[in-house]
Each structure stands twice: as structure tokens, then as C-alpha cells.
Amino acid sequence: MPELDGMALLAKVREFTPLLPVIIITGHGNMESVIEAMRLGATDFMTKPIRLKELELILEKLAEQKEGGNLQKTFPFHGTVRKYMNARQPHVSFISKSSRSKNMKKMMKQAVLAKCDSILITGETGTGKETVAREIHSMDKDSNGPFVIVSCPALSESQIDGEFFGKLEGSAHATRYRAGCFEASNNGTLVLDEVCDLTPTSQGKLLSVLETRKIRKHGNEQEIDLNVRIIATTNKPIQERVEQKVFREDLYYRLNVFHINVPPLRERKEDIIPLVHHYLKTFSETRNIEVAGISDGAKRLLLKYHFPGNIRELRNVIEGAAILALGKVIRPEHLKIHVVELTGEEGIDDDSIDPGVEAERKLIIDALERSRWNRRKAAEFLGIPYSTLRFKISKLGL
Template sequence: MLSNYLEKMLRLYERTDAILITDSNGYIEYSSMVSSDINNFKNAEVTGKHILEVYTSLTEDTSSIMRVLKTGQPIIDEKQIVKNCKGETLYLINSTFPIVVNKKVIGAIEASVYLDELSEEEINHINDKSIKNLYTLDDIITSNESLLEIKNRIRKIATNNSPVLIVGETGTGKELVAQSIHSHSKRSDGPFVSQNCAAIPDTLLESILFGTAKGSYTGAEEKKGMFEVASEGTLFLDEINSMSMGMQSKILKVLEDKKVRRVGDSKEIKVDVRVVSAMNKDPVSAIEKNIIRSDLFYRLSVVQIKLPPLRDRKEDIAILVDSFINKYNREMQRNITGISDLVKGLFDNYAWPGNVRELRNIVESAFNIAKSNTITMQDVPEYLFNSRVNKNKTDTINIGDHSLPDMIENYEKKILLTAISESKNMVDAAKKLKISRQSLQYKLNKYDIQ
């Protein structure tokens, strides 16, 4: 099979200088310098290493190999500037294809032509693409029905220019959604500019958003604001509910007039910007409490997307953990294979107030201290043990075809897993259950709980 792929790749160009094959995770399985004029890596030097380890300037978003592995779609004749781990800068034309067996992507193969140089215009174009590194819909990892519907909705609304308001708790991925909207829009070649409105005071925010005229205040220089910088692209305003009412009225005027006036200037400048905004408070409550102007809310929320918190999409925890493990295995050169059953139980019974961001940070923290290839209870922060989830929810019992002894055993097993997941050690768990350590050990052995 691979020989057929190789033959096809060699026929792509009049002169193919290099062939590279990776597995489904991006680890190099084969590398060959086809042209004798090229003095690059030998196969033995790079086999077993990750593509991002060999070509250090690349990221998951800029590497053609990693993008093909993620999407399963080929990339043809893409020009790249890469720097390898020897410190050499290479100018390439790459064509990259997925290797598919039984409808599953098991790897990628890439053919490269080495160029002596690129024009300044070509270099600037490549650099512009590399700098963006924006999220796409492929980065929204989920099996949750409501979030899958949101992904479908993003595909539909991305092609329009209507303002979008994203509502969600901290850490639910509001900027990820904003970038995805831009990446799949007709404005994707334009700039994506992001500003957290809560990060700076109103007096400074006005000059940042609208720009300044020279001499408008001591030391002021002629400077574009974010509305001008984002022209023909997308401006993402996060935490708009943190702005004062006065600042909100100025934003509203810009949206209605499609013109900005720099601080200290008398002339107005036309801008062509799609505004995507976000807030971490309930909009209706925010309007009632005069936190946000109702007219601004209606103007910004032509399309509204409400992101579910992680506690309402528990089915995504496992696939998110796998994604973060793959990410940090590459970045930290580890070989973590997964999490223990007890950690899984702990994660499933935690409220995740920090949402996906908190989960990602916990996995990254575990990578720094894990001694084995499995993340265990010893590797996760202690504060997780002291949190109880869904205290107000009652368990429902589905009798079905189960006998009473079976249901009692299942319930006892669930209690044991919960107690262990919320305890520092066996002694602590036994105390919580008000049984001896020996009794606890007997029950764990009975249910084969490791």
C-alpha cells in the first residue's frame, strides 16, 4: 500500500526532493531525501520523532501534516517557510495526503520541493497565514448534541455579516467559537482582532478601540483603533457587559453609523467590520440590572449562541481529556496513555466551575508531576477531592430487568467509587464510609476496583 502512495507522490512534481510519512499522531515513520542535491535529515535521525519536534517553527495549526491528520483532507502545493531543529530555514512547496484504511486516517504522506528563495510578497503572505493560527470548527471537540447543533449553526451564520453574541460561563470556549466564525467566513483572509473589555479601564479602552489623533493629549500619536485595524475582518469584543454605559453608547453609534472618530479628531473614518461579542452573564438579568444597554444588546445579538457549561456535557470529558493528553504528549515529549478509573470517576463527579479551561489546566498540571504513563489520583490537585457535585440532584433508579441484589451491588459499587474519588487515601475513604479499612479493601476486591 505504501509503495503505491510513494509512486503517486513522486509523480506529483518534476523534481520531488523529499518524502515524509507519519502515523496518525504525527510521529515520523519514514523520511527520505529523494534528491541528492539536498542535504537534510537522514531517515534514522528523525524516525520516531514528532513532526513538530523536527520542524520547530511549526504548530498544529501551521503544519500541513497535522492539519491533514485532523481534517482528513489533502493539501496541495502549499508554500511554507520552516525552521528545523538544526536551526536551518527551509523554503518548501508541499503536497500532503491522508493515508486512509477502512475509512480511518492512519497517517499522512508529504512530498516536498525545496526552493532556493521566495519573493518578498510570497514570504509576507505565508507569514500572515502563520501569524493567524486561528481556531476552526475542527477544534470544537464534542459529542454533545447541543454543541454539535451549535457547530452546524456556526457553519450557516459564518458566511453572513450579522453581529453575533456568544453567551457562556468563563472557560466554555467563547473565543474559540468567535475565531471559528471568522475562519469559516468570507472575511477569513482579513484580520481577526480580539479585545477583552474587562481588562482595561474605559478611558484607555476608547483610544484602543477608536484610535487617537496626534496631539489629542500629551504624547498622543496618530494611531489606528481596533475598529480600523479589523476593517474587512472580524472584531471580537469579550465581556462587553464590563463596559460603562457611556462606553456602550459609543460602541452602539459606531455599529449603527459604520464610522469611527479617533480620540481628539473631528473627522470620521468608514469601517467595514463584523462584530462578534461575548458575555459571561445572563443577558436578560444584565439588562434588568442596567449592566448592559438593551439597545446595544439587541444590536449585537442579531445571532445569539449560548454555550453549555462542561457540567452539562459530561460525555465530552473523556474525549477532551484524550485530546489534551495527545497535545501535551507532543509538547512535553511524554507518553501518557490515559487516566485511571478513579480519576475518571472524580472528573465525572466534579462541577467544573472553570469549564474546559479548568480541565485542560488540570491535565497539563498532571503531566508535570505524573510518575507513570497513567494519570492517577496522586497527580491531580487536592481541591478536587473536597468538591461535591450535583448535590441537589437525586438519583433515579431504572429497575428494568435487574434483580434487587444486582441493583444493590451496582449502587454499592457507585458509592465506593465516589468515596474513593473524593478521598486522599484508603484510610480517609474508610472514615467517610464509617467502615474499617479492612472492610473497604474487601469490598474493593469484591468489585475489582483497583
């Protein structure tokens, strides 16, 4: 293609139809292009010349997934502002093996049972705040309504009224009414993602809706009663924003009727391995990325890692490792992470994993054995400098 290559086109397709199955066919496939295609969301990857039997098998699997309901229904994206999902659409289940996660699950159930219509979810980037919101929506068996997500950072001053209360779209010859996010999510759930980034004007209009639970849609003076659960999420210290007069205090109290804080992954390490198995199963079922399992050494390396990007980073790490493993067992060398905890430069969660000498010894011996006692390769596996590994080997008497 003269203007777009296949990867650029795939990225564009994903902007507008993020769940549409896409098979990449190329004449110059290599491992880098396979990884890039899978990261961009390709369903499968084929190289020319096309083997019709292989293509037929891929299409048959996609057809089976569609018939079984495993292919998600795609709803329109409106620019980068709004995303729609089906009320009972399959989603990433909330994994709750750690005590912190189990407590969160309990709080979600309490919010649903109490019919709480204003919930604030806080937590670092990538902790799974949207997953928590989706889980709350799915727990409510009385609600068959839509699940709508609005990206607050993407809302400009000129878009506020249209996104909140609706607008007419089209040309002079043909126009249609597009409902605002409150009307579109009525009898369901509206998620205001990164609510701290709302402009002052947006904050005032949101407060008015929360106080009255009514809206006037575009071009109509008649008020509409709202029956919608509003979930606000943020990765910023919202109370500090209130103190700094950046975020309205009255709006904060309206949103913070029920507060759920999603802890970072480093504080709930018991969830890491269950999440890994969940992602591997998902990749196998929806992306045809098959692996034979994950080694104990790779698991230990994951448990040692700090995961500053939280669950989102874990998913990306496992996706890349699964692609590199090529149907084999995922080993430490497939995990593109830099474990600095072994150097003593960063702390480790003492409650979740034993950072003692024996645990360190086992991890280093495992890396040395896998590299056939090539210390430089072992240092690469562990993600630490070669000089640090030499010091550790000497200190441990290996």
C-alpha cells in the same frame, strides 16, 4: 537575577509574547518548580548541568514544529486590553461530541452562512466562549482578515477613544499611529470579551459604531467604512443588567442579532474524555509533556466531577496530572480534584452518567484496589472524607 527569579521572568515574558518558546534551565529543579514552570507556559524544563544532547533534541523538535507550522505566530499585546491573532492561525478546535455541542456547531455554521455581523455569546466562566468565537471566524472561508480580541474590563475611560478609534504613540521626537480595534479588525472579526463590563461612555460609542458601521480614526474627519464581524461575549446575565439599567437596552438588541449560549461542561459530559485526549495530544506536541494514556478509573473520576471551572478547569487538571504522571498512565491519584458528588452533597447530571449504586460500588472498589485496600488512601483518591468512605463501604457491604 537580583530583581526577578526565573519564574517571575517567565511570567513577564508571557505577558508580552505569550507564544514564544521558553526553555527553563535551573540548578535546583524539583517537581514543584517543574509544575510551576509548565503552568506558566514553559516549553520545556532542564536542570544543570546542561546535557547538550538533550538540549539539542529539544531545539530540533522546536525547529520541526516551526517548519511544520505548529508554532503559532505571535502578535503584540497592548497592555492587557487587546490581543491579535492571525486569520488562519492554528487554534484549539471546538470539540463537539455531545448533542449540546453539536447543536452549537450547527448554529455557528448558520451564523457564518448568513454573514451575520453581530453575534452574542453567553456562558459561564471557562466554558470556551473565545474558542467558539475563534471557530466562527475560522469557518468563514471568505474572510482572510484579522481576529482581534478586546478585554472590556481592562478598558478605562481614558483609553476608550484610543482603543476604539486609534491614537498617536511615542515621544516628541518620534510618533506613530496605532489603529483602533475597529480599524485593526476590519475585514475580519472583533471580539469584545466580557462586554457587560463596558463603561456607559464606551457603550454609547460602541452603539454608534454598530448603527453606522463607520468610524472616524484619530485626527481624521474622513469616515472609514467597516466590514467587521463583531462578537460580544459575557459570563454575566446580560438581560438582568438591561433590566437594572446597567447595560443599554438599545445596545443589547444591536449585539443580540444572533445568540449562542455555551452550556457548562457538566451539561455536556460526553465532551470530557474527547477534550482530555485533545489536551494530552496538544501537550505532547507543543510542550513535550508525554504520558502513556489515561486509566479507566481516572476517566470515571473525571466524569463524576462537577467542574465548576468548566473547560478551563479541565485543561488545568489534565495539565497537572500529565506532569505528575511523568510519562506513565494518568491514574486517579494524579487528578487534583475533589469529587463531592459521592457524598450526596451536590447533584450530578442524571442525563450524562448513571449515579446508581453499581456505578458507585465500582468507583469505590477501583480506589480501594489501587490503594491496596488502604481506606485512608482510597478516600484521598476519591476526594471524600474518610468517615464518608467508611459509611459507603458499610452501606455497600464491601
